[in-house]
Amino acid sequence: MQSITASPMALLIPAFLFVILLIVFVHEMGHYLVGRWSGIRIMTFSFGFGPELAGFIDKHGTRWKLSAIPLGGYVRFYGDADAASTPDFDALAALPESERQKTFLGAKLWKRAATVAAGPIANFILAIVILSGIFMAYGKSVTDPVVSEVRAGSAAETAGIKPGDVLLTIDGSKVETFDDVRRYVSVRPGIAMQIGVRRGGEELTLPITPLLTEITDRFGNKMEMGIIGILTDKSAGNMRIVHLSPMAAVGEAVRETGNIVTGTFDYIANLISGRMKADQLGGPIKVAQTSGQIATLGFVALLHLAAVLSVSIGLLNLMPIPVLDGGHLMFYAVEALRGKPVGEAAQGIAYRIGMALVLSLMIFATWNDITSLIG
Template sequence: MSFLIGYILPFILVLSLLVFVHEMGHYLVGRWSGIRILAFSVGFGPEIAGFTDRHGTRWKFSAIPLGGYVRFYGDGDASSKPDTDGLEAMSEDERARSFAGAKLWKRAATVAAGPIANFILAIAIFAVLFSIYGRQIIDPVVAEVKEGSAAAEAGVLPGDLLLAIDGYKVKTFDDVRRYVSVRPEMKIVVTVERNGERLDLSMVPQRTELTDQFGNKLEAGIIGIVTNQEMGNFRVQTYSPLEAIGEGAVQSWYIVTGTFDYLSNLVTGRMKADQLGGPIRVAQASGQMATLGVAAVLQLAAVLSVSIGLLNLMPVPVLDGGHLMFYAVEAIRGKPVGPAAQEIAFRIGLAMVLSLMVFATWNDISMLLG
């Protein structure tokens, strides 16, 4: 029972929120575009509970809480693959209210609205957290340089103020950590200020296995510098609601760039693929964050919301990005991609998504057993 309450329940609540917001983006823009909507489901599989509204849309919770869907009129299945036979049998008026019969820009807007809703949710969550709790700021001033570290070999000294890395300005110690952590074994140039003089110091972050407060292990690049209260001037910065929204957008963008940095490192072999997590790891993280309070759970939800938005924008058939790819081709060709080509593409896309899920789940199981 404690496992159910501590891990499974937070996981279901967080994921259901993210799925609901994502699908609500599709739903709202679809309704605004005049497309008839048959079903709005949080979860897949058999229906657990639901109701039908006055517009004929079936709202439901389904048994498998690992996603969701909005099914439009004319869809062949939950992935919005067109029902070719059904569309041919429709009258002109019926086809006009189907998803496939909508204008190209309306279909593209409806599909893009899901990931966009996830990004908006993340910004909103960060904005609320920053408005209520503020944000801890630590100046990028070095208090200690670890012996034998990349920073020590490059000549970094205690008291140095870090100004930029590879030309990108850094304002906080967290900016330094964020940039360095995803660049193990990659040459970087750190610009420091020392006694009023600017120095460019080249170094290569060392690949290091770190352990978080819950005992989870992860790899990251480090250069071996430490700060403290006296040098870093630890403080909590407060934000007005408008400033908090801007800062929420910045934090969401950091997650986007960090994700692409990780994927780039994955392709080039600088990062291991075992850090790709699936539902088990998300459930574990949800339970761990729940022990730290509501704010920690909300922060995790914001990170996952950006991740879901990005994942869905990948140009893979069955995902939103795959549909947008088809619409781009349609805009260029002046006509939709043929049904046979779409069928093949959807099967390939489904195989890719299922393979990724299996691989991520295997990583999760290996993590638990290891």
């Protein structure tokens, strides 16, 4: 893979815009396509928020526009009061039935749910498409789970792991590559687990507890993760590139997407339990900085970052918080159980609470970004 010689700062803005606009476009296109298919009129398709910079109206009456703040985007449906798809109940009440059927709120429950869910689903599909393309074009780097070195004073040394051991299982799950172990332990600091190894002709099961360790990546970014202190090398691990058929590439991409999802949930569980600090949560500044850094490694690396962020944004939008897609789906679940929509007053209060939560999260993440830059 050929690297790009430009500096991270020079690539920061174009790389950030590429990643964000790609993810936003696919997410909102999911809403748009399913909404159109459901017979809901689309008023606006916006890249970004804030004042409009440029735009046009298509033959269906949809305003496509580029807005000044490229930190997201939205689709506004007929009958929505704002970009967060808050229903305009007064305007809806004044519409004749023939027009009301074209609004989002006037659509059948399953059509509304499908339209809302289509955005996050599109993010997962984007990740699978990107990863499949990478695996088909460049193959997948594979390293056998063979230990070449055990760090002194590490959890692995305490557990009795030795160079030459072949890692077989971890907490009962089969280990196929060295990365399987790294991925599993990195999000489980301080959690006791069992690791199965083969040493010569003998199979052993050893108790081990990953240590929470601060590491520094090649760009100088610091992060915390669980470490057990084992290494492999090119010879011991038989490091190689495996070229995958289209079907195998898609399967591997689905598996990798699932790993990102479970890793995200594991990180959230660590935050709740206090095993990890929340200062690793990043906002737009961190995303921009990371995009510029990764872009120096090449376009394929930037595409891989886009896949990871696409899954993260899909998961974020599925959180059951009003104003997010997951909040809307929560309302529809309640509506399905009650047989009628949630009341206007309750929705209004919920949307205000949801907006406060989202803004608080954005402020906290941005604060983390700023402190990491000046720290």
